Amino acid sequence: MFRNESYGGGKGRTLIIAVAVVVPACLAGGLVYHAVGHSGGSEQDSAVRASPTSSPSASPTSAGTGGDDQKGSAPQADLAGAAPTAQATASPRPLNTTGVKKPLAGKVVVLDPGHNLNNAKHTAEINKLVNIGTARKECDTTGTETNSGYAEATYTLDVAHRVRAILLARGAQVKLTYDGDRAFGPCVDERARIGNGAHADAALSIHADGAPASASGFHVIAPTSVHVGIADTRKIAAPSYLLATTLRSHFAAATGEHFADYLGDGTGMTVRDDLGGLNLSTVPKVFIECGNMRNAHDATSLTDSAWRQHAAQGIADGLTAFLEGKR
Template sequence: MFSNESHGGTRSRSLAVAAVVVVAALAGGWFVYDAHRGSDAGPADGRGPGAAPAAARTTPATVAHGDASAAPGATSAAPREELTGRTVVLDPGHNLGNAEHTAEIGRSVDIGTNRKACDTTGTATDAGYPEATYTLDVAHRARALLEARGAKVILTYDGDRPYGPCVDERARTGNAAHADAALSIHADGAPADKFGFHVIAPKSLHKGAADTRAVAAPSLRLATTLRSHFNAVTGEPLANYLGGKGLTVRDDLGGLNLTTVPKVFIECGNMRNAHDAAEMTDPAWRQKAAEGIADGLTAFLEGKR
């Protein structure tokens, strides 16, 4: 999935004192890098002229901590702890069991602005790879990265329930955790000629059970920060639909309407587009997606862009 390169060296010098020669050897540090070279399918069906060139779909090397391939006796880099004391909630969209529980997920719940279905089955690639499988896999990968940086990570569900949770419960999980940031992970099911990713932020509103006035601004900053980092790491272009800016603000999503903490949705690509589908079914690209998510959340929590 990734290639590792090890770099190292030794420096020595001798010093003659009287008739005794003392040789001191100083060991150089070993640095281990991940080259992050996922598969690059290049232009494919439905990939328009706005697609990122192949060169843009690679990522720069990053330091890998404590890599087992380092030379014996090498000193591992210090573990990252920049997110110590921070809580992140990851919300993997949908559930594989939803299709077998249509009555349960079809019941309506209050989202403040109106009522909406508890949940849906989500979409899938033309070959049948489900959105729910994608979102849970990426959530697991992102959780591992964030925990390695010191964060406490809570999932709204972890493949441990037959269906759901409903959209209002998903929002309540982040609220109850007093999360510093929350993210719903999804993939789109747009027409096949559409491609790219986009991020959705909550609109500032106060209606019924929904009151996002305090979190709309930080959520928008989270959205723009996440958009930048996800694009940089994955090379995935901004969606060539919905205005082409890769960002929308909505008031019809229960998971956003009911949040009391900074929260956004990310639609990581279009599963009905051949190129995006090939990426999302590739484990190496899913790791990149998780890295883009983790980097975006980390930057947001550190007050960076």
């Protein structure tokens, strides 16, 4: 989601001049100490305190986080009489953020944008049956679209790009199963293998539904625990369910979208054993159906760029919470 006066005459003149010279030099040394040599406090605090534009009357709190860094500093009243020096007027060092640990550093996320715009041109290939353990299913489908022709594949890739940008900024490694660079597919079994091969900490397939026009809302799909043929989700069923519920709450909060009113008993959750992308996964993985493209209300949201950004934020926040062990 971000501190000259001069006096006339008499025998005291020499002493006064000497003090006027020594005080600025001492103060300059103090400023250099805070800007360069002092090891306490954050780098940001040090840079603020070294700035020549800091207010002479600023309190320790207004100058930064304060604390012990302020103890032993030159009195603020003396700073008003200090002549500027090269050290005092130098620009503060740029903040060093290279050592800041990002929340998802070391985590791997695989995003699976549902379908492919070119699938319709390759019906023979995508109709080929593949083994998903519990059955044999088509390699892929064309997906759905809104009544105005906005394709599900366009939506899913757009949102995947937005989610990727957010997760990359948080330090995650992000891999897409495809990035608009394939003639068709990939097939559902290959989509699962991509997540497995990346040893993903979490994988997500992004979709939008094609339910009857009267149905609306979003839902998340988790794998059931199956061990049939090449499908074995026993180890990932529980963490996938946790990912699903975490994602559900964050997506709802970010978009304001209600849980689907046409399945899952209004819980926004279903558990299935007939999706190859889930059955063949060996890493925690879920699907999200972000809305019903055939419903007028949902279609207005899905085709709106600002709403899609909210959707991406909700997805990224849900993935982040899951990976950080939060809800």
